[in-house]
Amino acid sequence: MFPWFLKIKRLQQEGTAQLPQQSGIALVVTLILLLVLMVMGAGISYLASIQADLVSAVANKPISIEAGETCFDNAIEWFASSAGKSWINGVGAAYDLAAPGGPLNTNSILADTIPQGQTDARSSKFKDRAGRANYSSCIVQKLASTSSLGVGTEVGTSNGYGVSTFTYTVKITSIGNYNVPLANSVINTQFWQSNSSRSSLEAVVQYTP
Known part of the structure; x- marks a missing residue:
């Protein structure tokens, strides 16, 4: 066996002995x-x-607030109708106008925001956005009614009096929605959208027919 072969073999053995164990x-x-x-x-x-x-x-909060304010406008307009006059001249108990079967059940701020006497010339993008806003509750309740008697004439000259006027104090509570999936005025949680918005509003107004 050649000497150089023994030297190579010894170096290989030393190199193998110096290798560390692999622990992972x-x-x-x-x-x-x-x-x-x-x-x-x-x-x-x-x-x-x-x-x-x-x-x-x-x-999206402002548009849901706008939808709730639309309820106020529609409710005041409803007071001037025959059904509204009967309600406000009667007991005036709490009444949800937007409930299923109610006079304001089908509502949209799209039609309510068209300027009077003008055609709807707004962009399709605006119409799409406004068309997804409505109110799911519009509760009216009469709080009080006051009357102002007309001024009478001088005694002995006439038996007539001026026309009396009535002022009604009404509380209106509304819930405005934007892009909120509803099922009979109740939120459908299975189809909730991340960009939806809901606002609750309350106003006390004085109405004089």
């Missing part, structure tokens, strides 16, 4: 880091989704 710790650390990064990414994605929903709700 690098793979374990890598997997832990990947898990941490995945959890952080999921958390950031969830927070971004929540913040986006909050921004959408704030951005």
